[in-house]
Amino acid sequence: MAKLAAVVGIGQTHYKTRRVDVSIAGLVREAAVNALEDAGLGWDDIEAVIIGKAPDMFEGVVMPESYLTDALGCNGKPMLRVHTAGSVGGSTALVAASHVQSGMFKRVLTVTFEKQSESNAMWALSTPQPFSVHLNAGAGGYFAPIIREYMRRSGAPYDVGIRVAVKDRLNGARNPLAHLQLPNITAQEVEDSMMLWDPIRFLEACPSSDGACAMVIAAEELVSQSPRPPAWIRGVAMRSEPTMYAGREEVNPQAGRDCAADVYRQAGITDPRKQLDCAEVYVPFSWYEPMWLENLGFAAEGEGWRMTMSGATSLDEGGDIPWNCSGGVLSSNPIGASGMIRFAEAARQVRGDAGAHQVEGAKLALGHAYGGGAQFFAMWVVGAEKP
């Protein structure tokens, strides 16, 4: 049986197109120091460090974890690097959580990052392959046909993605750390933005960001040593499946459904829309909100878009289940950190620490990440109440 653990410190950087003032080490350091300060702790209070980032090709630093040990105070401690493509921020948090829930460690620091300005992440995701036609056009090129199939089978109107793109940017404008600050964005502006990978428009896609996110996870008996309210970890789950196999359900992947069912069971959730107060879900292209609403059981299959259009997921419109109050991946996307930001923002909500994007009285929240060809899933449920 897993031991109780909680998030006692959270640190983020201000997400930006370029952080030319710091090295990669300086970037992760900033998030880690912020998390330690939030937790009222120092380097000596940490027993192990878990690092995550997306493919090394993004920055061209192979095994960056070995170069980051000084910056993260790893000397003499166990250190581990995690990689599960875009979901890595979530899976890194879960590896850190399991270090504590297993009883092996009392306090673990976990840090994820990406410094996308050092290269071109889109083409690092779409490298030419030997003996092949080079037709891979980035993550957007991969996901656009899947979104098109969702639109076909659900019969959703064309502007659902536009609605999400506006909502998440308005949320981002409430979050001073968010990369994109677009308080005056309009649906018309999104609709008029360039169609990059039809049906994905420029403003329906995530930005490229530099940034890092860190958390301190502590065992039950040490939680009270940190000054601020904890976010209790109520459920953790990961699932994966192959990228391509005959008959694979790409729109509503089985691994995502299984992962959600697992994390809800642990947290005692039978009706996520009703029981959760908010969710931070990995939505890098706006249409993934209605798709994941269905995959995660917030809406019946084919009905996710109706929920989005009703305003149920909107913080501004007082929806009953606000999604991505922080602005989400659509507002900030340091890829390796993007999943952890979802996990950390879910924790901030139940700690009552989300500032202008706080959901009033939030007690239970979902953090979600996905990666690869929508084949790796990582989720946790965090709560204000000790289970």
Add this chain to the structure above:
Amino acid sequence: MTQAENLSQAFELGFTYTRSTGPVVGRFLSALRERRIFGIRASDGRVIVPPAEYDPDTAAALDEFVEVGQCGSIVSWCWVKQPRAAHPLQQPFAWAMIRLDGADVPMVHCVAAAAEEQLATGARVRVVWAEEPRGYITDIRCFELLGETVGETASPAGGSGAAGDLPTPGDVAAVTRIDAPIYLHYNFTAGAAPARFLTRIREGVLTGQRCPRCANVYIPPRGSCPACGVATDEEVVLPDKATVQSFTVVAIPIPNNPIKPPFVIANLVLDGANISFIHLMSECQNSEVHIGQRVQAVWKPEAQWTYAMDNIRYFRPIDEPDVPVERIGKLPITGWEG
């Protein structure tokens, strides 16, 4: 299984990285440009060259720069008999751990020497600067031997000690970013199943493989079924007609690909196959492409056929009725009668 040819292809993968140095490494590189070398003082008093941003023991942020000497002693080395193109010297040379005078920790650099026998622990060396330093570690072109040897523990005092008038971040002159392009060259050898596929497509034949357990046909084949995890070896020759499973219209150019946007990239399933692959669609109105549409390969002239999927230039629509969505990926090899 039919014998496959052994197919190997030289391949380059590269990116033009631009690295932010941060204040500490930036200062080190800025100093190199002025033919000076700076280390940093660690929490225990040791001088580390090149400077570390954070203390390796205490994790404290470090900021006390110390100028060190331009001579030093070899701590250890290894001899490179046959330099490669990417090496800094094109004659035989040594990689060496060099403790500069005034430093407590050795740094790695190269040492020019006429013969391996000239190298020794304790051998004294001196910096040879590049003619035009630019703020890169290669501003130190190499080290040269002074022809003297000191005891292993001796570490003569360094240069001026405290770091005086260094350019600092924010100065126009300071180095803050460096170009760090990386190009990997390697030979890719196709496995048995892809090699067989490529050998056959060179003859204009599309060959997939059937899973012995689930009976699904994969093309291009990978030699195993990703769903069942079993080896596949039954070959299935497929026609060049396909159905559009989904698609996107791409508005941005692909690097090193001459195709001009907007172009249609479609997920296509060949008749008799159960998995899609992506390829170009052309000879069509982009706005009329749709899920379920029937298409056929347009091949390059036979004389241009090689071991590549782009023997097929693109797929074009054909005059056959659309395939209902629930039948896409499930058609027999004989195709779609409508």
